[in-house]
Amino acid sequence: xxxxxxxxxxxxxxxxxxxxxxxxxxxxxxxxxxxxxxxxxxxxxxxxxxxxxxxxxxxxxxxxxxxxxxxxxxxxxxxxxxxxxxxxxxxxxxxxxxxxxxxxx
Numbered sequence: 001x002x003x004x005x006x007x008x009x010x011x012x013x014x015x016x017x018x019x020x021x022x023x024x025x026x027x028x029x030x031x032x033x034x035x036x037x038x039x040x041x042x043x044x045x046x047x048x049x050x051x052x053x054x055x056x057x058x059x060x061x062x063x064x065x066x067x068x069x070x071x072x073x074x075x076x077x078x079x080x081x082x083x084x085x086x087x088x089x090x091x092x093x094x095x096x097x098x099x100x101x102x103x104x105x
Contacts, residue, residue, distance in 0.1 A: 005041050010050035017045060017056035024063045028076075031064055035079040043083050046090035061091060 005016050024031050031038055045057035
């Protein structure tokens with residue numbers, strides 16, 4: 001899937017991102033074990049020109065960041081640190097923020 005993640009067809013990219021969303025929901029451990037391969041590709045997809053594809057990719061990161069215990073939260077956040085320079089601006093740009101959120105940032 002990573003080999004064709006930059007397919008020129010928006011619907012193909014949207015389906016690939018949907019696959020990663022499902023994979024993250026079912027097997028987050030695979031994201032953790034393969035983070036060095038997955039995150040560089042997925043941070044690029046947050047700038048996808050197709051809004052529907054970009055929205056699905058955006059959901060992958062929020063799903064990845066949802067965790068159930070403090071041990072897991074520490075591990076998943078540590079794996080994202082190398083990608084924060086490209087990830088945070090895209091996440092903020094695509095988030096619905098209140099005025100208070102914007103002031104706090």
